[in-house]
Amino acid sequence: MxxxxxxxxxxxxxxxxxxxxxxxxxxxxxxxxxxxxxxxxxxxxxxxxxxxxxxxxxxxxxxxxxxxxxxxxxxxxxxxxxxxxxxxxxxxxxxxxxxxxxxxxxxxxxxxxxxxxxxxxxxxxxxxxxxxxxxxxxxxxxxxxxxxxxxxxxxxxxxxxxxxxxxxxxxxxxxxxxxxxxxxxxxxxxxxxxxxxxxxxxxxxxxxxxxxxxxxxxxxxxxxxxxxxxxxxxxxxxxxxxxxxxxxxxxxxxxxxxxxxxxxxxxxxxxxxxxGKIEVAFGTQVERIDLNPFGVDPSLGDKRSTKEAGPHPALSDPAVRRALSIAIDRDILVEAGYGANGKPTCNILPAPDIYVSTAVDWCLKQDIEGANKLLEDAGWKMGPDGIREKNGVKLSFLYQTSTNSVRQGTQALVKDMWKQIGVDVELRNISASVFFGGDPASPDTFQKFYADVQMYTNNFDGTDPEKYMAGWKCDKAPTPANGWQGENEPRYCNPEYDKLVDTLGKTGKLEERAAIAKQLNDMLSNDGAQIPLIHRGQPSAVNxxxxxxxxxxxxxxxxxxxxxxxxx
Missing domain, CATH: 3.40.190.10 (Periplasmic binding protein-like II)
Structure with missing residues (x-):
């Protein structure tokens, strides 16, 4: 203490x-x-x-x-x-x-x-x-x-x-x-x-x-x-x-x-x-992909993208979530869209250094063969159209993000990578002012997440991650009851994670806090709560x-x- x-x-x-x-x-x-x-x-x-x-x-x-x-x-x-x-x-x-x-x-x-x-x-x-x-x-x-x-x-x-x-x-x-x-x-x-x-x-x-x-x-x-x-x-x-x-x-x-x-x-x-010039600061921004754990069929009405919709027919499968991650070549994404302003990562929590986990690196090297084996072993068989399916469910996803040339470039690259493992993707981009706007009446916000897959970046104020990690607690998921607000856009819910966040809130020694934060990061990455892609710098232009x-x-x-x- x-x-x-x-x-x-x-x-x-x-x-x-x-x-x-x-x-x-x-x-x-x-x-x-x-x-x-x-x-x-x-x-x-x-x-x-x-x-x-x-x-x-x-x-x-x-x-x-x-x-x-x-x-x-x-x-x-x-x-x-x-x-x-x-x-x-x-x-x-x-x-x-x-x-x-x-x-x-x-x-x-x-x-x-x-x-x-x-x-x-x-x-x-x-x-x-x-x-x-x-x-x-x-x-x-x-x-x-x-x-x-x-x-x-x-x-x-x-x-x-x-x-x-x-x-x-x-x-x-x-x-x-x-x-x-x-x-x-x-x-x-x-x-x-x-x-x-x-x-x-x-x-x-x-x-x-x-x-x-x-x-x-x-x-x-x-x-x-x-x-x-x-x-x-x-x-x-x-x-x-x-x-x-x-x-x-x-x-x-x-x-x-x-x-x-x-x-x-x-x-x-x-x-x-x-x-003008570009000023860059590296903080905690991570470009990531959310995988919806719940059903998103429009016929579900108000239950769409909520727990009441039931599990997603494909993305609730841990094998699918992991295969999607290891099929991505993060080095190519960085080279194409970020250069020196990006670093490949498997971590949701990329900084400060004391909180950075070194235990999660399985996603850093693209493994198409391994991804295909994961899906095959889980019963997802390749169809004659090149799309895997299981029990009548195809690995075919709507992938949305905000309108931006780098993000559309990333989408196209990821679509091609996922095609190599039998996953079909429909790409959609939404005006950033709408996507990040938070209007509870709009169907197109990242909080509503009316898609199978979505991509964006996020970060937190300050250098202590406690309140940021609390954003993945079960009760922080956006729902109709809370006006589709809340930090837990990927709808992750793990009682053990919630308990560990509470423990972090009671822990005083910096070294112990860092160890807990790393555990929380590893749970999010290993459970497939999200797919971290790139630790991004924050570049802005200054006259x-x-x-x-x-x-x-x-x-x-x-x-x-x-x-x-x-x-x-």
Missing amino acids: QKFRILLAASAAALAVQAAPAFAERGSDGDLKIIFWQAVSTLNPYLSGGTKEVYSSSMVIEPLARYDETGTLVPMLAADIPTIENGGVTADMKSITWKLKPGLKWSDGTPVTADDAIFTWKYCTAPDGGCAQAAYYEGVTNVEAIDPSTIKISFSEPKPYPYSAFVGAQSPLIQAAQFKDCMGAKAPECTAANFGPIGTGPFVVKEFKPNDVITFEANPNYRDPAKPAFATATLKGGGDAASAARSVLETGEYDYAWNMQVEPEVLEQMMQAGK VTLDGVRMNAWDSELWNVADWSRKK
């Missing part, structure tokens, strides 16, 4: 001291132009697990603390980071107490208080609310106001790593006054609040056109009177990754383009124009005239947008 206390103290002491640019005055640098080729559908991250929603909303709403570019926990709305040493974390580790910075105001001029934190917790944990970030409040039994600026969070059991609720871009504070009538099932109906949250960040929403463009203005009540340097910001959505890259690297029309999932040789050619960008793989890439300015 002493080692963990030292870790907490070191984390709090190592606050980043990198100097930010000095600004003449707020708003002196005009308009900041950002482009997300995956358009934003809401500015409420509690109603969408999409990275684009989390990043864009981080310009407006903030947590008590977040992670800097080194992975160090730094205060945002909080005055400091609570630890056992400074009395902010109790010795029994069953509660943590945060102090707000003095004089904090919402952008409408009203004070930020502990009651807003209490409300945020109740909002995300409300029945039928479908909160996409529920894992951040796992084990929280109460949030209370000691006084207007002091927030106490209590846990059901000792919490050796207590930095979950209200920490990181995925768990910000929302204003109680604005969202008071948006609890539970009413949450998605509060369009005005979801599209224009009142926040504490450097910008306020002026206008939001869903799946298109957001215009922001500098927050007149931002806590630093000299920031932000930009008077306005425009976040354009839509198009494709190559066009977004070109708008920064070749034409210089935009200042920042997120998620440059573009072939490496294309990016190299664009950068020759000298207008050469933009100053202050500190690429961050541990939080929102826009985490320090208040410090951005135009080079003079």
Whole structure:
């Protein structure tokens, strides 16, 4: 336990001291132009697990603390980071107490208080609310106001790593006054609040056109009177990754383009124009394939892709899931789509180093012969059409992902690899703004998973994986009952896994936490919960005239947008 206390103290002491640019005055640098080729559908991250929603909303709403570019926990709305040493974390580790910075105001001029934190917790944990970030409040039994600026969070059991609720871009504070009538099932109906949250960040929403463009203005009540340097910001959505890259690297029309999932040789050619550069940070992003364990036939209606649909006639077979994985040549996928920005992996948890398992490497080498033998031994016989079948069920799958040239290239390569083992694939791509949008009325979101197979990437805030690994617990699967929200898109359910996550939450020593995290990773990979493909870097394009960008793989890439300015 002493080692963990030292870790907490070191984390709090190592606050980043990198100097930010000095600004003449707020708003002196005009308009900041950002482009997300995956358009934003809401500015409420509690109603969408999409990275684009989390990043864009981080310009407006903030947590008590977040992670800097080194992975160090730094205060945002909080005055400091609570630890056992400074009395902010109790010795029994069953509660943590945060102090707000003095004089904090919402952008409408009203004070930020502990009651807003209490409300945020109740909002995300409300029945039928479908909160996409529920894992951040796992084990929280109460949030209370000691006084207007002091927030106490209590846990059901000792919490050796207590930095979950209200920490990181995925768990910000929302204003109680604005969202008071948006609890539970009413949450998605509060369009005005979801599209224009009142926040504490450097910008306020002026206008939001869903799946298109957001215009922001500098927050007149931002806590630093000299920031932000930009008077306005425009976040354009839509198009494709190559066009977004070109708008920064070749034409210089935009200042920042997120998620440059573009072939490496294309990016190299664009950068020759000298207008911009690619900044890359490696964090925890893994491109992965979900295999649906449940039936997806449209005739199943509301039961489709849920436990009530019954087991998938083919993908519930462990032999099929493993064969699909070892039939993939990950080296080719990296070479074709990622270059130096990708590494083949069998792990869902690829970083930090202390948590990286070396026990799962069976998928790294393509084995077509082995995959065919697995299927043959499991009774899946090759038909005259080249497609394997068993008991009248064919290995024929719908494979969906978001629209992106690299992802479509990956789909085509995987389809050819799977064809070599007698698996037929129909490819489908969906606009990223829809696929990751989280609209409970849409049949095309990755949460609904109305397909046999789907592909995307995911990661987590910070450097501790506890809340991320909790996302595969049985009760985190998206269903009609929770508005199709939840982190467990692959619908993995293993009671032993759930127990081990709970053990992680009670374990204090860093080495022991790392050992448990590796076990959890190995269970996910070996059980075929998902097929990990590529440990991806996070490349974004930055205009050469933009100053202050500190690429961050541990939080929102826009985490320090208040410090951005135009080079003079």
